[in-house]
Amino acid sequence: QGQLVESGGGLVQPGGSLRLSCAASGFTFSRIAMSWYRQAPGAERELVARIYSSDGSTFYADSARGRFTISSDNAGNTVYLQMNSLEPEDTAIYLCNAAGRDSRGILDYNYWGQGTQVTVSA
Numbered sequence: 693q694g695q696l697v698e699s700g701g702g703l704v705q706p707g708g709s710l711r712l713s714c715a716a717s718g719f720t721f722s723r724i725a726m727s728w729y730r731q732a733p734g735a736e737r738e739l740v741a742r743i744y745s746s747d748g749s750t751f752y753a754d755s756a757r758g759r760f761t762i763s764s765d766n767a768g769n770t771v772y773l774q775m776n777s778l779e780p781e782d783t784a785i786y787l788c789n790a791a792g793r794d795s796r797g798i799l800d801y802n803y804w805g806q807g808t809q810v811t812v813s814a
Contacts, residue, residue: 696789696803698712711772731787759775
């Protein structure tokens with residue numbers, strides 16, 4: 693049984709930066725995709741960034757590419773989302789997700805954190 697705990701959210705002015713952290717426990721980073729999603733009020737949950745533990749490859753939503761950077765620390769079982777040049781449109785609850793697959797590629801677990809609030813406002 694895995695657990696994800698997000699931290700690092702808060703209130704920041706437009707143009708500012710935040711670094712979100714997702715601490716994982718109860719599972720390993722083997723064959724896992726760690727993702728940051730966000731959900732703004734009245735909006736659908738959307739994928740922001742994803743990193744694959746197998747090779748470190750990443751994916752970014754168009755809105756995040758060039759401003760956000762996802763990274764992982766396998767030894768510490770922590771995934772980060774560095775967010776720069778934040779805009780009011782980035783305001784949302786940011787949630788960490790861990791999707792693990794076995795050696796055959798079958799989904800083994802899909803965990804969600806509780807989320808951390810990011811508010812970008814003057």
